[in-house]
Amino acid sequence: MKRALSLAAALALVLSLTACGAPKKAETSLFAMDTYMTLVAYGDGADEALTESARAINELEQLLSRTREDSDVWRINHGGGKVSSETVQLLARALAFSDETGGAFDITVAPLVDLWAINSDHPHVPSQAEIDALLPLVGSEHVSFGARESAAPGSYDVAYVDEGCAIDLGGIAKGYASDAVKEIFAAHGVKSGTVSLGGNVYVCGMRPDGKPWNVAVQDPQGDGYACILSLSDTFVVTSGGYQRFFTAEDGTVYQHIIDPATGAPARSDLLSVTVICPDGTRADAYSTALYVMGEEAAVGFWRLQQDDPFEAVLITADGRLVCTPGLTDHFTKQEGASYEIQFLSR
Amino acid sequence: MRSNSSPAKTRPTPWDALVVAAVVLLGALTALLFYGPKAHADAPLTCVVSVGGQVADAAPLASFSGEHTYSHNGYTLTVFVHDGQVEVLHSDCPGQDCVRSGAISRAGQSLVCLPAQVVIHLEGAVDGPDVIVG
Ligand SMILES: [Zn+2]
Numbered sequence: 454m455k456r457a458l459s460l461a462a463a464l465a466l467v468l469s470l471t472a473c474g475a476p477k478k479a480e481t482s483l484f485a486m487d488t489y490m491t492l493v494a495y496g497d498g499a500d501e502a503l504t505e506s507a508r509a510i511n512e513l514e515q516l517l518s519r520t521r522e523d524s525d526v527w528r529i530n531h532g533g534g535k536v537s538s539e540t541v542q543l544l545a546r547a548l549a550f551s552d553e554t555g556g557a558f559d560i561t562v563a564p565l566v567d568l569w570a571i572n573s574d575h576p577h578v579p580s581q582a583e584i585d586a587l588l589p590l591v592g593s594e595h596v597s598f599g600a601r602e603s604a605a606p607g608s609y610d611v612a613y614v615d616e617g618c619a620i621d622l623g624g625i626a627k628g629y630a631s632d633a634v635k636e637i638f639a640a641h642g643v644k645s646g647t648v649s650l651g652g653n654v655y656v657c658g659m660r661p662d663g664k665p666w667n668v669a670v671q672d673p674q675g676d677g678y679a680c681i682l683s684l685s686d687t688f689v690v691t692s693g694g695y696q697r698f699f700t701a702e703d704g705t706v707y708q709h710i711i712d713p714a715t716g717a718p719a720r721s722d723l724l725s726v727t728v729i730c731p732d733g734t735r736a737d738a739y740s741t742a743l744y745v746m747g748e749e750a751a752v753g754f755w756r757l758q759q760d761d762p763f764e765a766v767l768i769t770a771d772g773r774l775v776c777t778p779g780l781t782d783h784f785t786k787q788e789g790a791s792y793e794i795q796f797l798s799r
Numbered sequence: 800m801r802s803n804s805s806p807a808k809t810r811p812t813p814w815d816a817l818v819v820a821a822v823v824l825l826g827a828l829t830a831l832l833f834y835g836p837k838a839h840a841d842a843p844l845t846c847v848v849s850v851g852g853q854v855a856d857a858a859p860l861a862s863f864s865g866e867h868t869y870s871h872n873g874y875t876l877t878v879f880v881h882d883g884q885v886e887v888l889h890s891d892c893p894g895q896d897c898v899r900s901g902a903i904s905r906a907g908q909s910l911v912c913l914p915a916q917v918v919i920h921l922e923g924a925v926d927g928p929d930v931i932v933g
Contacts, residue, residue, distance in 0.1 A: 574893040
């Protein structure tokens with residue numbers, strides 16, 4: 454009898470350990486917002502969380518796409534009209550980021566993005582006259598809000614831009630979507646997972662083994678990684694010219710991020726900027742802005758944000774990997790990547 | 800059951816030895832389950848190609864050498880596997896992002912063609928990162 458009990462106890466121990474060792478994993482992937490997205494969630498609510506996240510992402514795309522004729526952004530760019538409260542909210546944040554970054558991030562750069570058409574099949578190197586003709590259309594002052602009679606007091610439900618102007622929320626929409634996914638995960642009790650919306654990553658909680666997630670930062674100059682960051686409960690967004698570019702007939706390489714100040718592809722001394730902070734929308738906007746600013750201005754900007762700090766990894770064209778000090782304990786150098794590692798001081 | 804059982808009964812029997820052996824074995828098995836290497840730890844990379852959301856090919860990279868073509872949404876890609884790496888050799892998609900992405904060779908890396916909805920993903924190595932940004 455005792456023997457049988459011992460056996461049963463040993464067996465039960467094995468089974469119980471097996472059961473608690475592996476929380477349920479769910480995965481999904483989708484093509485949306487001009488990118489490929491993968492979402493992984495662990496826990497009992499994982500399946501529902503992923504289904505709802507995919508639906509939310511598709512709904513946001515319908516609101517924020519520039520090319521869909523039924524989107525809010527299309528309406529704004531074509532005479533203005535009624536928009537959702539979410540669009541108003543995101544527009545307001547976009548304009549605030551533009552203000553904060555001195556215009557390095559600017560959703561009204563769209564006419565110049567179209568002129569260069571670097572992400573399209575027919576990129577074009579415009580003349581300075583063509584650029585100069587469109588530059589006056591860039592700036593937050595060209596975006597306006599309004600309210601219909603039915604709007605709640607003090608709120609806006611109409612948005613429009615000045616004649617000839619256009620907005621593109623592509624530099625912020627995926628960040629906004631990742632914030633939405635974070636809320637959906639939380640609502641379904643998901644405490645562990647990873648979300649990758651193109652260059653926008655959200656790491657939820659810790660890995661199922663209780664360790665932080667290993668987030669690899671792509672090496673902009675090779676097929677490997679520049680470094681590994683051990684992170685939990687935060688957003689990680691990379692912007693870099695290496696992601697999309699075209700080579701003109703004379704051999705000049707034009708990367709896809711347009712500097713709103715010059716109306717031309719940013720001539721950054723940075724190859725990529727990775728921003729880490731607990732706000733996905735902010736990380737998305739900042740990564741683009743810091744890339745456009747270049748190293749010196751980006752570091753200066755980072756220093757100014759001490760009351761609401763963020764972390765960043767800047768990879769410079771002269772072969773350095775510059776990290777903010779908050780990443781010291783989260784940083785692992787990658788074998789094979791030859792960058793000189795520098796940590797900023799506060 | 801009496802508490803003052805006779806000395807003879809407390810002496811180990813072959814049955815007891817069997818129980819001890821079973822417990823040790825189960826213990827070892829448990830340890831292996833939790834601390835031992837994962838089953839796929841030393842397995843080579845697997846190349847998974849999905850087309851329009853459906854897995855079209857999944858094969859060990861080493862035995863997947865050569866050219867493979869995939870068509871979807873009216874576009875055709877030629878994928879070339881050689882020397883432990885994968886690249887999109889050519890594609891008639893607009894943008895050509897997939898071709899420009901170059902070659903991938905590490906676990907966790909992907910090549911994506913948005914217009915054709917083709918995703919080539921490498922999975923398998925034990926020390927790969929959880930997620931890649933960039
Ligand atoms: Zn392609």
